[in-house]
Amino acid sequence: MKALRTLCFLTTIAFLSTVLLAEIHTDYDHNADFSKYHTYSWLRVHSDNPLWQERIQQDVDNALQALGLQKVPSGGDLEVSAVGAVRNEQEYQTFYDGFGPGWYWGGFGTTAITTPVNYRVGTLVVDLYDSRTKQLVWRGTATDTLSDDPSKNQNKLKDAVQDMINKDKFPKPIGTLEPKS
Numbered sequence: 001m002k003a004l005r006t007l008c009f010l011t012t013i014a015f016l017s018t019v020l021l022a023e024i025h026t027d028y029d030h031n032a033d034f035s036k037y038h039t040y041s042w043l044r045v046h047s048d049n050p051l052w053q054e055r056i057q058q059d060v061d062n063a064l065q066a067l068g069l070q071k072v073p074s075g076g077d078l079e080v081s082a083v084g085a086v087r088n089e090q091e092y093q094t095f096y097d098g099f100g101p102g103w104y105w106g107g108f109g110t111t112a113i114t115t116p117v118n119y120r121v122g123t124l125v126v127d128l129y130d131s132r133t134k135q136l137v138w139r140g141t142a143t144d145t146l147s148d149d150p151s152k153n154q155n156k157l158k159d160a161v162q163d164m165i166n167k168d169k170f171p172k173p174i175g176t177l178e179p180k181s
Contacts, residue, residue: 022144022160026169032130032137034171040069041076043129047084052157056082059158060126063165068175078137079129084122086146091117120146122153124160140164 028034045057060082061071069078094114121143128138142160146153167174 022142022156022163024140024142024160024163026138026140026164028138028171029135030171032135032171034137034174037077037130037137037174038068038070039072039076040064040078040080040128041072041074041131043079043081045080045082048086049084052084055154055157056084056124056161059161060165063161067165067167067170070175075131077131079131081127081129082124084124086120086122089119089121091119093117122146122156124157124164126161126164138170140169 045053047053123143126140130137142164
C-alpha cells in the first residue's frame with residue numbers, strides 16, 4: 001500500500017509539472033500608433049531577487065530588439081518597466097489506499113491521506129509606455145511554477161519573455177526592422 005501511495009504521489013507531481021506551464025497574457029492600447037515606436041529605454045526593472053534584475057532586463061532587451069526596436073540610454077519612443085515577483089502557493093492532494101468495499105457508491109477506500117504540496121510561482125509584468133504621453137500602450141504578463149533549480153528557472157524566464165514579446169503579440173508595424181526569426 002505504501003508503494004501504491006508513493007506511486008500515486010509521484011504521478012500527480014509529474015502531471016502537475018507538465019500542466020503548470022507558463023501562462024502568458026498580453027494587451028495593448030488599440031488606439032496607439034505602433035508605427036511611430038522605433039526606440040526604447042528602460043524606466044525601471046525590479047525583482048524580489050536582485051540577481052534576477054539583470055536577467056530580466058537582458059531577456060526583455062533581446063526580445064524587443066528581435067522585434068526591430070533599438071535600445072537607447074534615454075529618451076526612447078517607448079519606456080520599459082519590468083517587475084518580477086515570487087509567491088508561495090499550497091495545494092492539497094488526497095490519496096486513497098485502494099478501492100474498498102464501498103467504492104461503487106462513492107467511497108474510494110478505507111483510508112484517505114491528504115498532504116499539502118508547497119510550490120513557488122513566479123510572475124513577470126512588462127509594461128511599455130509611450131514616452132511622449134506617458135500612457136501605457138502595451139502590457140505582458142507571464143506566470144509560471146518555479147523549480148528549485150535556478151538554471152531551469154532562467155530558461156523558463158527566457159522562454160516566457162520570448163513567448164510574451166514576439167511579433168504576434170504586437171500590432172503591426174512595430175520597430176524599424178523586420179523581426180528576426
